[in-house]
Amino acid sequence: MSVLVAIPARYASTRFPGKPLVPLKGLSGRSMTLIERSWRAARSVTGVDRVVVATDDDRIREAAQAFGAEVVMTSTECANGTERCAEAHEALGGGFEIVVNLQGDAPLTPPWFVEGLIDGLRGAPEAEIATPVLRCDGATLNSLLADRREGRVGGTTAVFGTDHSALYxxxxxxxxxxxxxxxADAxxxxxxxxxxxxRPDALAAYPTWPTGPLETLEGLEQLRFLENGRxxxxxxxxxxxxxxWELNNPxxxxxxEAMMAEMGLE
Structure with a gap:
């Protein structure tokens, strides 16, 4: 099954304007922008036919092309990354059997997360969208709780049924x-x-569905699928x-950067 990875990136982030172009230092002190690190993460995934950056901003386009990325320009009207991926897939002429949205704020995403995700969707013909979840250890959970106490959104959590269908x-x-x-606790x-x-049919349909109250309240694009019974x-x-960890706030x-240094990532 042919696979496209699209990396949606916009400049006008509410919580962190210009986020895709923020520099991140690795172990040696070398800086690369967030969008380049996300692109490199996508390029490390096996079984992918094409990787593109999908943006509506010329600054991001220029930066991405400078490090060798293929860029698809999308409209400023896209409400979220899923809509941007749908527009990018259409602009490329469609034809991919799976479209992966690797959001441009997740430079620490290891390739096996995405490879497992693709395999999971291939093995579940009844599913229209798949997304990875990672069991928190106590350190991660405590970081999430600390962010909430201090009024920051530090990450998103998921609950799902015995068949791994998302509940919320x-x-x-x-x-x-x-x-x-x-x-160290699980x-x-x-x-x-x-x-x-x-799956491309579900992705193409997504922008036509109304934005529901849960998506509006939480600001989470995937809730549109649940609110429409998918x-x-x-x-x-x-x-x-x-x-x-995702880069949500300054x-x-x-x-x-500390995580990359600890893991020996350049």
């Missing part, structure tokens, strides 16, 4: 937990990894010793 996604930390957890909370794999498959992935820059 939230920027709050769900489900409720009565216990406290040490850093917890019942799953961190949603901001990557999606779509099956979202949660694919559990394994960290294999890698740390994962405060995340030193956190991600």
């Amino acid at each position: 996604f939230s920027k709050e930390v769900i489900p409720y937990r009565a216990a406290a957890y040490e850093d 917890t019942p909370v799953f961190h949603h990894v901001g990557v999606y794999a779509y 099956k979202v498959l949660c694919v559990e992935v394994q960290a294999r010793g890698r740390q994962f 405060e995340d820059v030193p956190r991600i």
Whole structure:
């Protein structure tokens, strides 16, 4: 099955304007922009036929082309990354059997997350979209809780049924937990990894669906699928010793740089 990876990137982020062009230093101190690191993460995934950056901003286009990325220009009217991926797939003439949305704020996404996601969607013909989830250890859960206490959105959590069909996604930390957890403990909370794999028919239909109240309240694009009765498959992935965090706020820059240094990533 042919696979397209699209990296949606916009300059006008509400929480962090210009986020795709923020520099991130690796272990050696070398800086690369967030969008370049996300593109390199996409390029490391096996079984992918094409990788493009999808943007509406000339500054991002110029930066991406400078490091060798293929760029698809999309409209300023796209409400979120899924709509931008739908527009990019159409602009390329369609024809891909799976379209992966690797969001441009997840430079620490290891290739096996995306490979597992693609395999999961291939193995679940009833699903129209799949997305990875990662069980939180106590350290990650405590970081999520600290962000919420301080009024920041530090990540998204997911709950799903026994068949791994998503029940809900939230920027709050769900489900409720009565216990406290040490850093190395396994917890019942799953961190949603901001990557999606779509079947093209569902992706093309997505921009035609109305934005529902849950998507509006949470600001989470994947809730439009749930609010329209579509099956979202949660694919559990394994960290294999890698740390994962998304760049949501300016405060995340030193956190991600420290993680890259600790993991020996350039």
